Amino acid sequence: MPHNSIDNEAYKASRLSVAPMMDWTDRHCRYLHRTLSKNTLLYTEMVTAPALVRGGAVHLLDFDAAEHPVALQLGGSDPAELAQAARLGAAAGYGEINLNVGCPSDRVQSGTFGAVLMKSPDLVAECCAAMIAAVDVPVTVKCRIGVDRQVPRDVLPDFLARVAAAGVTRFTIHARMAWLDGLSPKENRDIPPLDYTLVRAMKAEFPDLHLSVNGGVTSLAQARAFLDAGLDGVMVGRAAYHQPAYILCAADRVIFGAGAPDTTAEGAIKAMLPYIEAHLAAGGRLNQITRHMLGLFAGRPGARAWRRKLSEGAHRAGAGPELIDAALSEVAAAQAA
Structure with a gap:
């Protein structure tokens, strides 16, 4: 089976995942979340490819084996540099390498990565192809539905098609636009309206892709409803951080069908x-x-x-x-x- 196939631990775990969140989902946070749920997929904070490749900051890849299943999120826009960073991540033991095409921060824009890459789907495809060629673990993408004046119904399917053609089989879609001109990163997490209907439409349009929804999910019941409606996975962000027991203690039973008692x-x-x-x-x-x-x-x-x-x-x-x-x-x- 191709090394970027969806038949792996991270794929199974991605029915429910905790979003990569800067300054929050560090190794200590992930270790805590793992004590609450054995099955939920955990993500690192975004680590930039330049920090690893040019800066030699490989300590940013440190994690405890108990955190598995755990994925590394990378930020960057240079295919060769991302390929090298992906190699470092895979060598460190991560079960998935995720490319950030959704973060709206000023830092990210100045480095030409994050949500601004929604405007350059061919570059994203090139980056992903280079990463897929470099590692034997799945390469995935987390994106927005569009940025600034883009029309999501037009740009999102084109983005998915181009990046999927490079070999990516799993996407997590934050169901909001990113308004890079005029909103702060914090405002970008709340103000642009959620468009779950569009994400569900993408699953109908691309049935062979594994699509997870992110944005505004605050309960396991809501996550379960998305799965029952046909989406492949649900990513929870701030609710999982601020109310970890509420989101994760019953996750193994409610989302993954485990028979063990809920954690506390x-x-x-x-x-x-x-x-x-x-x-x-x-x-x-x-x-x-x-x-x-x-x-x-x-x-x-x-x-x-x-x-x-x-x-x-x-x-x-x-x-x-x-x-x-x-x-x-x-x-x-x-x-x-």
Whole structure:
């Protein structure tokens, strides 16, 4: 079977994935998410090809084997450089290499990568072809439905067709335009309207492509509805970060049909403690991990006390697992009240 085939671990896991999010989905965040769901596909933050190839920043590829299935997202627009970065990612052990054609940040535009590449589908195809030739793991693309004054119904099918012709079989479509001229990156995550109908139409138009939808998904029920409607996968972003237990604890059962009991926030915390202790022993700080754990009890009694205790104490010198125990005690007291 071709090495860019969809018959691999990341393909199966992509029924539900957690979006690559800058400054959020680092290795500690991914380790936490893996304690909540065995099956959900996790993505790195975007790593730029120049940082790896020209800057030698291969430490950006570090991850724990327990994070699998995990995919590396790359940013760039030079085919040869992306091919070399993809080789580094595959050698590091990632099960998928994803090209960012969706990020609207100013940094990204100045480097001619991210969402601005929606205007250059042939270049994206060339980049993907070079990456596919370089590695033995799937190369995928995360894109928008269009940018600026483009007409999504016209440009998106053309984009998919051109990039698919280069060998890409899996796309994640953020169902919003990116307005690079006039909106900030934060505004681009909220203001452009969602067009799920167009994404579903693309699945009808390209039945052989594996298409996942991204943008505005805030519950497993919503994700399940997209899958039942015929889409191949659903990517959840901010909701999975701010409410990780709400999104991920039941994911293995609801999305993947697993028979094991749902996980719990309390169980995830217990599973994180050896990881936290190893991180501290290696000279790390507690808040580097606990900043990703603040939303574990979102929507439950004690959530505020949990957040406050960790936010106020985890950055202090010497802070360790006893702070987590104290925060958990406040959660237990709130739930018993």
